[in-house]
Amino acid sequence: EVQVLESGGGLVQPGGSLRLSCVASGFTVHNNGMSWVRQAPGRGLEWVSDITYNDYKYYTDSVRGRFTISRDNSKNTLYLQMDNLRVEDTAMYYCGGHGGNSAWGQGTLVTVS
Amino acid sequence: QAVVTQEPSLTVSPGGTVTLTCGSSTGTVTSGHYPYWLWQKPGQAPRTLIFDVSYKHSWTPARFSGSLLGGQAALTLSGAQPEDEAEYFCLLSFDGVRAFGGGTKLTVL
Numbered sequence: 201e202v203q204v205l206e207s208g209g210g211l212v213q214p215g216g217s218l219r220l221s222c223v224a225s226g227f228t229v230h231n232n233g234m235s236w237v238r239q240a241p242g243r244g245l246e247w248v249s250d251i252t253y254n255d256y257k258y259y260t261d262s263v264r265g266r267f268t269i270s271r272d273n274s275k276n277t278l279y280l281q282m283d284n285l286r287v288e289d290t291a292m293y294y295c296g297g298h299g300g301n302s303a304w305g306q307g308t309l310v311t312v313s
Numbered sequence: 314q315a316v317v318t319q320e321p322s323l324t325v326s327p328g329g330t331v332t333l334t335c336g337s338s339t340g341t342v343t344s345g346h347y348p349y350w351l352w353q354k355p356g357q358a359p360r361t362l363i364f365d366v367s368y369k370h371s372w373t374p375a376r377f378s379g380s381l382l383g384g385q386a387a388l389t390l391s392g393a394q395p396e397d398e399a400e401y402f403c404l405l406s407f408d409g410v411r412a413f414g415g416g417t418k419l420t421v422l
Contacts, residue, residue: 235411237359245351245359245402247411258409261314294358300370302349302361 202226202303204278206295209308216285220308222278222295230273233298236280238291239307248293249280262288285312315339315407319414324422325393333417335386335403342405348386349404350379359402363388393421 208220220236236248249269250258257269268281278295292307316338325331335348342348350363361370363379366386376392386403398421403414 237413239359244400244416245353245404245413247404247413250409250411252409256409258411260410260412296361299364300368302364302370304351304359304361306358 202297202301204295204297204303204305206293206305206308209293209310211311211313212285214285214287214312216312217281217283218285218310220280220282220293220295220310222280222305224276224278224297224301226303227297227301228273229271229276229278229297232301234269234271234278235296235298236269236278236293237296237304238289238293238310240288240291243291246291250298251278253298282310285310287312314410315405315412317403317405317412317414319401319403319417321415322418322420324420325390325397327393327395327421329393330389330391331393331419332382333388333390333401333403333419334382335388335405335414336384337405337407339407341384342381342386344381346386346405346407348379348381350377350386350388351402351404352399353402354399362401390419395421397421 266284294307296304318336351359353359367379
């Protein structure tokens, strides 16, 4: 069964950093596209970043230059390094695979305050 | 970045059929936008129903189907059930950069 588990969220001050992790099971991250999306309280879903199966990386405009997506194939884990955090980055962050591996976890909450 | 549009709300009768649509500010939605449909119930994580226009997951109820219709991506629900009441989000890809629509709140009433 395809599953992911996010972790690493927490409370951080504006300008601070956090690194989110996403451990996958039932599929491998290294040859699959992976995504991070987020949802601010009471709002809709917002796409944040993708890494393709062949390592191209894409970001939404508001996080480009501050967030970095990466993966560790040996740990079957996706990461999102978030630097220079802003109050408006406060959200639940979800990771998921692409295509047939597009299962989403329960999310990890990031609060910037 | 492109804007993805969805109906803000729709209502369907139990057992009825409804089609949700997903448009793009850039023009016609094609298979090259790799449309996804996700649903989310209050207090729960999102769940992908449809990917790449029309492919279903093992957990996707058979009553849901995805297609391209009139220049948009479409999600059709045939035989609505009370448990289908949720918010539905479409997700489109624009040469690697992706964007969600604002979501459609579906009421089964």
